[in-house]
Amino acid sequence: CGDDHTHDARDGHDHAHTKREFPSSPLAPPSRPLTWGALNILHTTDSHGWLLGHQKTSFPEPNYSGDFGDFASFVSHMKELALKKDVDLLLVDSGDLHDGTGLSDGYAPGGVDAHASNQFFKELPYDVLAIGNHELYIYNNTLDMHQNFAPRFNGRYLSSNVNITIDGVSKPVGSRFAKFKTRKGRAVTALGVLYDFTGNDKNTTVQPVEAMVKEAWFAAAIKDEPDLFLLAGHMPVSRDNWPLVFNAIRAVHPITPIIILGGHSHIRDCLQLDGRSMSLESGRYMETVGWMSADLAAPKHERRHEGEDHGSGQGSDTKNITFSRRYLDPNRVTYEYHTGRGNFSFDTAWGRSITKGLEKLAKTFDLSFEYGTAPHDFTINQAPYPSNDSLLSLVEQAMPIALTVNNTRASTPNIMITNSGSLRFDIYAGPFTKNDQLTASPFADSFLYIPNVPAVVAKAVLPALNGAGADERRRDESMEAELWARGYVGTRYREWIEEMYRRDVVEGGEARRAAANLTLGYVTSDACPGVGDDTPHAPLEFHSIPDFIASAAPAVADDAPIDLIFVDFIETQLIGIVNSVQKDKVFTTADVSQYTDILATELLGIFAQQAWN
Numbered sequence: 001c002g003d004d005h006t007h008d009a010r011d012g013h014d015h016a017h018t019k020r021e022f023p024s025s026p027l028a029p030p031s032r033p034l035t036w037g038a039l040n041i042l043h044t045t046d047s048h049g050w051l052l053g054h055q056k057t058s059f060p061e062p063n064y065s066g067d068f069g070d071f072a073s074f075v076s077h078m079k080e081l082a083l084k085k086d087v088d089l090l091l092v093d094s095g096d097l098h099d100g101t102g103l104s105d106g107y108a109p110g111g112v113d114a115h116a117s118n119q120f121f122k123e124l125p126y127d128v129l130a131i132g133n134h135e136l137y138i139y140n141n142t143l144d145m146h147q148n149f150a151p152r153f154n155g156r157y158l159s160s161n162v163n164i165t166i167d168g169v170s171k172p173v174g175s176r177f178a179k180f181k182t183r184k185g186r187a188v189t190a191l192g193v194l195y196d197f198t199g200n201d202k203n204t205t206v207q208p209v210e211a212m213v214k215e216a217w218f219a220a221a222i223k224d225e226p227d228l229f230l231l232a233g234h235m236p237v238s239r240d241n242w243p244l245v246f247n248a249i250r251a252v253h254p255i256t257p258i259i260i261l262g263g264h265s266h267i268r269d270c271l272q273l274d275g276r277s278m279s280l281e282s283g284r285y286m287e288t289v290g291w292m293s294a295d296l297a298a299p300k301h302e303r304r305h306e307g308e309d310h311g312s313g314q315g316s317d318t319k320n321i322t323f324s325r326r327y328l329d330p331n332r333v334t335y336e337y338h339t340g341r342g343n344f345s346f347d348t349a350w351g352r353s354i355t356k357g358l359e360k361l362a363k364t365f366d367l368s369f370e371y372g373t374a375p376h377d378f379t380i381n382q383a384p385y386p387s388n389d390s391l392l393s394l395v396e397q398a399m400p401i402a403l404t405v406n407n408t409r410a411s412t413p414n415i416m417i418t419n420s421g422s423l424r425f426d427i428y429a430g431p432f433t434k435n436d437q438l439t440a441s442p443f444a445d446s447f448l449y450i451p452n453v454p455a456v457v458a459k460a461v462l463p464a465l466n467g468a469g470a471d472e473r474r475r476d477e478s479m480e481a482e483l484w485a486r487g488y489v490g491t492r493y494r495e496w497i498e499e500m501y502r503r504d505v506v507e508g509g510e511a512r513r514a515a516a517n518l519t520l521g522y523v524t525s526d527a528c529p530g531v532g533d534d535t536p537h538a539p540l541e542f543h544s545i546p547d548f549i550a551s552a553a554p555a556v557a558d559d560a561p562i563d564l565i566f567v568d569f570i571e572t573q574l575i576g577i578v579n580s581v582q583k584d585k586v587f588t589t590a591d592v593s594q595y596t597d598i599l600a601t602e603l604l605g606i607f608a609q610q611a612w613n
C-alpha cells in the first residue's frame with residue numbers, strides 16, 4: 001500500500017480502499033508543519049451541520065472532504081502529540097450548529113433541527129463552546145441546546161449574554177462563564193459572547209455586548225487574574241464588539257494573555273488587539289479548522305513557586321507573546337500530514353464510529369433521495385448574475401413554478417421576492433438530492449403575500465430593496481444595521497472572497513496559478529504576521545450579487561392588482577419598502593397572508609422534479 005500497514009480498514013476488510021481512505025481527487029498537502037507553542041488551540045466555527053464533509057468532486061470541495069469522524073481522529077492524534085510535547089491543546093467552537101445541511105435540517109416532521117447531528121458534536125472533547133445566532137431563530141432549538149446539549153459540556157457551553165425563558169424564568173442557555181485549569185495547570189477564565197443579534201425568537205434574549213460588560217457578574221468573573229482569558233464567541237474578530245470585552249478586561253488586567261476565538265462572518269481572519277493577545281476566526285461549514293499557538297509563560301502558580309512572580313501574576317513576563325495561527329483545509333491529507341499518520345494508521349475506532357453514525361443518520365433522513373439531475377453547476381458568486389449559471393437566476397425561475405403548485409392563487413399575476421442570503425451553497429452538476437436541496441436553501445421559511453398591490457408599486461419594491469431604485473434611493477445605514485443585527489452576514493463573506501479574487505487578478509494570478517499548479521480554494525490575507533493558509537490555493541472567480549432577487553414581473557398594466565409574494569424572513573424590510581415606494585396606503589402585517597404551505601427548504605426540490613427529470 002505504500003503506507004504503514006497497520007491495516008484497520010473502515011469496513012473491516014484489509015485493502016478495501018474505500019472512497020474515504022483516499023479522497024476522490026488528489027489533494028495538495030499542507031505547505032509546512034504547524035508551529036506548536038506552550039498552549040495550542042484547534043478551533044471550529046459556523047459548522048452549520050456540515051459534519052459529513054463536502055462530498056462534491058469539483059474544486060474547491062475536495063479541500064473540505066474530511067468528515068467529523070476524520071476530525072475526531074485528528075483531534076485524538078493531536079492530543080497525543082500535545083502529551084508527547086508536554087504542552088496544552090484546547091478544542092474550542094464558536095457556534096452556529098444549526099441550519100446548513102440535511103444532517104441538521106433533514107429531520108422528520110416533529111423533530112428538532114440539529115438535535116440528531118448535535119449528538120456527534122457532543123462526542124468531541126470540546127473545552128469551550130459558544131452559542132451562535134442560529135441556535136436562536138427557533139425557540140425549540142434553543143430549548144434543545146439548553147436541555148440536551150449544554151449539560152454534556154459540564155458548564156463549558158457558554159452563553160454569556162444569551163438567555164432562554166422557561167416557565168416564566170429567564171436563565172442562561174448554557175453558562176455565563178467558565179473557569180478551569182488546563183492539563184498543564186493554566187488557569188483559564190472563558191466567556192462565550194454573541195454579537196448584538198436581534199433576530200432571536202420570543203422567549204430568548206440577547207443582551208447587547210456593551211451592556212453585558214457592565215454586569216456585576218462580569219466584573220466578578222474577570223476580577224481574579226487567570227493565566228489566560230479565553231474569549232470564545234459568535235462575533236466576527238474584525239469590525240464588531242470584541243474591543244468592548246477586551247478593553248473591559250484590559251482595564252483590570254493590563255498584561256494577562258487574552259485569546260479571542262470568533263465567528264459569524266464565515267471568513268478566515270486574524271488580528272492582534274495588542275502584543276499579548278490574538279484573535280482568530282475560522283471560516284464556515286467545516287471548510288476551515290483554525291489553529292493557534294501561544295508561547296505562554298508557565299502557569300502563575302508554578303512561577304510563584306519558583307519565586308518569579310512579583311505580584312502582577314505575570315511575573316516579569318510582560319513582553320509580547322509569540323503567537324502563530326493557521327487555517328487548515330479539513331481533509332484527510334491535511335490531518336495525516338500534521339499528525340504524521342498515513343491512510344491506514346490515521347483512523348481511530350472512535351473516529352470511524354462517528355463517520356458510520358453520520359452515514360447512518362444520512363440514510364435515516366433519506367438524504368440521497370434524488371429530485372432530478374442538475375444539468376450544470378449553479379453558483380452564488382462564481383457566475384455573473386443574472387445568467388444561466390447563477391443560482392440566484394435559477395431561484396428566480398424556480399419560485400413561480402414551485403410556489404404555485406396546488407395553489408388557488410396561481411392564476412393571479414405576481415412578483416415573488418426572496419433574499420439572496422437565504423441561498424447558502426452552490427448546486428453542482430449531477431444528481432440533485434435532498435441533501436443538496438438543504439445545503440442550497442436550509443431555512444424552513446414560509447412564503448407570504450400582500451394581494452392587490454398595483455403592479456407599478458410591486459415592480460418598484462425589488463430595486464428599492466436593493467438600494468438602487470429609479471430615484472437612486474440608497475439603502476440607508478439603519479437598514480444595513482438592522483439586516484446585520486438580524487444575522488445578515490453575506491455581505492462580509494462576499495467582500496472577503498471578492499478581495500481575494502481582485503488581489504489575485506492584480507498580482508497576475510492566472511499565470512502564477514498555472515506555474516504553481518494551484519487548486520482552487522481560499523487565499524487569505526489577514527492582519528497577523530506571515531501566511532495564514534495551511535495549503536496554498538488560487539481563488540475562485542467572483543461576481544457580485546444583489547441582496548434581494550425576484551421572479552420576472554408580469555406584463556400587465558401599471559394599475560393592475562397583483563400578488564406581492566415574499567419570504568417571511570424579509571417581512572419587516574419589505575413592508576417598510578412598500579410603504580416607502582407609495583403613499584396611497586400604509587401597509588401593515590395585517591395585509592399579509594400565507595401564500596403557500598411550501599417552504600423555502602422545499603422549493604428547489606419541487607422545481608427539480610418538474611424541470612430536471
Ligand SMILES: O=c1ccn([C@@H]2O[C@H](COP(=O)(O)O)[C@@H](O)[C@H]2O)c(=O)[nH]1
Binds near residue numbers: 266
Ligand atoms: O430564516 C432565515 C435565517 C437566516 N437567513 C440568512 O442567514 C444569514 C445569517 O446566517 P449566519 O450563518 O449567521 O451568517 C442571514 O444573512 C440571512 O441571509 C435567512 O435567509 N433566513
